[in-house]
């Protein structure tokens with residue numbers, strides 16, 4: 001990024017800037033919540049949690065809500081998509097960490113890909129400006145640099161911010177970001193070289209804090225022949241099937257769709273209700289249960305294999321991307337300390353003969 005792209009803004013001015021944008025945007029910011037951090041809609045007088053590590057629940061829920069009504073049905077019900085942004089406002093996601101912004105760029109490929117377009121996600125996404133906050137607080141289980149990440153990764157962001165203490169350095173990443181800064185020009189000044197030097201030093205420090213390094217070069221090819229490897233018999237042993245790893249993961253995107261019938265009209269010939277989409281998890285036994293009673297993934301083993309293969313083999317095949325950004329959430333929050341990094345190291349040790357091994 002060239003220096004001329006950088007602008008500087010006083011941190012205390014940012015709250016005023018956000019306040020001034022509330023009519024135009026639904027704004028989401030990181031806040032402190034019971035000793036944790038999470039994204040929440042910005043309210044007047046509310047402070048931003050600048051110094052947060054990362055949120056427990058990933059901000060993917062802003063664009064891909066845990067539950068949403070797709071449409072209503074019944075006599076007189078207007079069948080229309082309800083997935084648009086509340087109040088018709090645009091979205092401003094402010095202060096998201098770079099790994100989570102990168103995860104949005106991966107979700108874009110799923111919900112806005114060449115084969116399938118999800119109008120609910122895309123409606124929100126096209127109205128969204130993503131302002132990321134470069135990472136100065138990597139955690140012990142972060143391993144973004146083993147993938148495509150780094151503390152100042154710009155992928156998925158329109159603007160990237162750097163917390164310099166009293167000041168915040170801002171760099172436009174996309175045209176949308178440039179236009180945003182131009183429009184809000186009165187809040188910003190041109191940054192000086194000393195600001196940029198401070199940012200570089202901060203990022204070097206941050207990079208040095210990421211100690212987990214895993215060589216996953218060619219993992220897709222390693223897994224091409226690993227479906228029947230004996231290793232899967234071991235990898236899943238500790239798993240409880242709670243699904244936390246998938247719910248907290250910023251790139252997991254499986255969902256279920258159900259019709260919820262209004263109980264008062266349940267006996268009517270033309271029942272009324274709504275079709276609802278909610279997050280689901282490949283770690284649950286019902287996820288692949290067929291109506292016939294057959295389940296192609298009947299045990300923890302098949303389900304764990306699916307989770308790993310999906311991220312590191314099927315998505316690279318379908319989207320040319322590994323669907324893990326190394327945020328470490330699945331490691332931090334797994335109740336039995338099942339560590340994805342250890343799983344990856346085991347898988348990387350697979351020999352080329354794995355296709356010959358049988359379960």
Ligand code: SF4
Nearest residue numbers: 239240242243245334
């Ligand atoms: S969080 Fe851990 S125990 Fe729960 S499903 Fe994931 S790997 Fe299994």
Ligand code: SF4
Nearest residue numbers: 249324325327328330
């Ligand atoms: S698989 Fe784990 S480390 Fe990778 S993006 Fe998902 S939660 Fe983060």
